[in-house]
Amino acid sequence: MTRKDNSIRSIVIVGGGTAGWMAAAALANAIRTGCTITLVESDEIGTVGVGEATIPPIRTFNEALGIDENEFVAATQGSFKLGIQFVNWGKLDHSYFHPFGTYGRNFDFLPLHQYWLAARASGDAPGLDDLCMAWAAAQRGKFCQPSHDQRSVLSTFDYAYHFDAGLYARYLRGYAEARGVTRLEGKVGDVTLDGGSGHVSCVTMQDGRRVEGDLFIDCSGFRGLLIEGALKTGYQDWRHWLPCDSAMAVPCERSGEFTPYTRSIARDAGWQWRIPLQHRIGNGHVYCSSFIQDQAAADVLMANLDGKALADPRKLSFVTGRRNLFWNRNVVAVGLSGGFMEPLESTSIHLIQAAISKLIAFFPDRSFDPLVIEEYNRIAINEFERIRDFIILHYKLTSRTDSELWRYCSAMEVPDTVTWKIEHFRRSGRLMQRDADLFGPPSWLAVHIGQGNQPESADPLLALRGIDHADHLRKLEGALARAAETMPSHADYIAQNCSAS
Numbered sequence: 001m002t003r004k005d006n007s008i009r010s011i012v013i014v015g016g017g018t019a020g021w022m023a024a025a026a027l028a029n030a031i032r033t034g035c036t037i038t039l040v041e042s043d044e045i046g047t048v049g050v051g052e053a054t055i056p057p058i059r060t061f062n063e064a065l066g067i068d069e070n071e072f073v074a075a076t077q078g079s080f081k082l083g084i085q086f087v088n089w090g091k092l093d094h095s096y097f098h099p100f101g102t103y104g105r106n107f108d109f110l111p112l113h114q115y116w117l118a119a120r121a122s123g124d125a126p127g128l129d130d131l132c133m134a135w136a137a138a139q140r141g142k143f144c145q146p147s148h149d150q151r152s153v154l155s156t157f158d159y160a161y162h163f164d165a166g167l168y169a170r171y172l173r174g175y176a177e178a179r180g181v182t183r184l185e186g187k188v189g190d191v192t193l194d195g196g197s198g199h200v201s202c203v204t205m206q207d208g209r210r211v212e213g214d215l216f217i218d219c220s221g222f223r224g225l226l227i228e229g230a231l232k233t234g235y236q237d238w239r240h241w242l243p244c245d246s247a248m249a250v251p252c253e254r255s256g257e258f259t260p261y262t263r264s265i266a267r268d269a270g271w272q273w274r275i276p277l278q279h280r281i282g283n284g285h286v287y288c289s290s291f292i293q294d295q296a297a298a299d300v301l302m303a304n305l306d307g308k309a310l311a312d313p314r315k316l317s318f319v320t321g322r323r324n325l326f327w328n329r330n331v332v333a334v335g336l337s338g339g340f341m342e343p344l345e346s347t348s349i350h351l352i353q354a355a356i357s358k359l360i361a362f363f364p365d366r367s368f369d370p371l372v373i374e375e376y377n378r379i380a381i382n383e384f385e386r387i388r389d390f391i392i393l394h395y396k397l398t399s400r401t402d403s404e405l406w407r408y409c410s411a412m413e414v415p416d417t418v419t420w421k422i423e424h425f426r427r428s429g430r431l432m433q434r435d436a437d438l439f440g441p442p443s444w445l446a447v448h449i450g451q452g453n454q455p456e457s458a459d460p461l462l463a464l465r466g467i468d469h470a471d472h473l474r475k476l477e478g479a480l481a482r483a484a485e486t487m488p489s490h491a492d493y494i495a496q497n498c499s500a501s
Contacts, residue, residue, distance in 0.1 A: 008035055010214050014040050014188060015219035016173075017165075017219065018349060019219040019335025019336070020039055021173045023352075024172070024173070025176045025181075026357075036180075039184070040188060052162055052165055052275045052277065053160070053275050054162070054350065055350050056158045056159060058350065058353060061353045073497075077279045078162055078164070079161070079258070080160075081160045082099065083135070084263070085261055085264070086451075087264065088267075091398070092402065096128075096446060097135045098447065099129075099157065100134050101158045103116075104131050110465065111431070113445055113449075116131065119469055119470045121458070128445075128450075130480070132156070133480050134157040134158070136480040137484045141258065141260065142485075142488065143487065153479050153483050164277060186206060189204055190203070193231075197329070198231075200230055200329070203226075216331045216332070217359075218334065221337060222336050224338075227323055230331075231329060236322055236323075237319055239321070241395075243405065244271075244342055245317065246288070246316065246317050247285060248297050248301045248313040249282070249285075249316065250284070250305070250314065251283065252281050252307045253280060253310060254281055259276055262274065267285065267300055268291075269287045269404070271285075272304060274306070285300055318342075321340065323339055326384075330368055338355065339351075341384070341388065344391050345391060347387050351383075355380065358376055379436065382436035383438060386436050386438060387438055389417050392418050395412075399452055421444065422448075422453060425444075425453055426455060427456055428456070429455035431444050
């Protein structure tokens with residue numbers, strides 16, 4: 001049989017929302033002929049819909065689809081994001097910034113932060129945050145596109161978006177349907193497995209319609225209708241490392257600063273997000289139900305809004321972790337059906353994007369080669385676990401002892417892969433990398449320093465370099481501040497380029 005004869009001829013996406021329509025749009029863009037794409041969803045089934053903050057790779061996804069940035073931001077009531085400010089995480093009354101981009105630019109064999117460590121030890125160092133362009137702009141409420149001139153400090157930052165996830169799904173639905181994707185309204189009532197292969201052969205709607213396919217994409221959310229309900233793939237529970245298992249979410253009227261960054265504020269039993277959009281602010285309280293009751297968690301959220309609430313708080317319950325396999329037989333789990341990572345570092349939408357990108361890179365034929373599926377799962381599991389490790393770092397590196405959650409987290413055993421990074425940085429400020437690390441050295445540096453993992457010494461090579469580091473750092477701090485002052489405000493940039501109004 002020829003490769004063409006064995007090609008996938010029909011793809012069925014079960015579930016809509018952000019995951020379903022991102023998958024539909026990307027597959028419709030990648031597949032031009034010979035294969036139908038059908039998406040099944042029900043208007044009666046709600047979506048989680050709180051994935052409003054993203055990280056820079058979302059720009060690559062949109063660019064691959066040929067989406068115009070200004071049009072997209074306007075259509076989704078979006079804004080721009082230069083990073084995340086963390087408040088009260090390492091200790092009370094303290095904050096730090098996780099920037100998108102770098103801290104200046106390395107000027108020597110050793111990373112810039114090693115020179116900063118030496119300057120700080122001598123009492124002659126600016127704050128670490130003040131050495132990154134992203135924070136220089138963010139703290140002033142400024143935004144513009146990064147420069148293409150690599151000599152400019154304006155080329156050293158990156159950015160992502162805040163947007164209304166429901167509007168993004170709607171936008172991608174229009175994109176996908178214009179490229180031939182068929183949407184079927186209705187609920188799935190049954191899933192049929194092939195008696196020989198054990199593959200999913202069709203889903204049957206509650207009204208009796210049968211939807212057959214070769215490849216099935218499970219975007220059914222926490223239920224995992226295909227990956228778990230039909231295939232019994234199994235799930236790994238990570239709550240012993242990431243104990244938060246609930247969230248209250250509520251939008252409020254826009255008020256206060258129109259910040260080009262997300263804010264994460266640690267609370268007694270969890271943390272609160274603040275995501276500014278053009279038409280509202282998205283807010284949520286992620287918490288551990290073992291340490292606070294639901295009503296109390298809702299009260300904390302409602303007492304800490306910038307403006308009038310636009311709805312009642314909505315509760316979400318979850319188990320942080322992942323399926324044993326993301327691709328099982330002829331089913332690929334995308335989004336929450338594959339696992340849940342609490343949204344501390346805005347990775348929910350990225351994990352959707354990553355799953356889709358890997359599927360396109362490892363696109364199967366109808367033989368579903370086990371070698372291909374095995375490699376997809378290896379990469380997906382590594383990526384998921386590396387993100388898990390980065391989020392664990394935020395909880396483990398706390399000196400707070402004022403509440404049960406933080407005492408638990410500071411004392412808990414963590415994976416060896418996290419301990420390895422903590423200890424290397426603690427001893428000599430070295431930022432160790434592993435295969436499939438989504439977050440690079442600047443991100444880990446921000447959390448290590450921001451939450452008090454202070455190195456005992458700098459890299460031993462530093463003492464043998466003989467470079468006047470303090471003067472360079474002060475000049476860098478000044479250059480970043482001057483560059484930020486030349487940028488338009490975040491509000492003005494949006495008004496001029498991508499206002500929804």
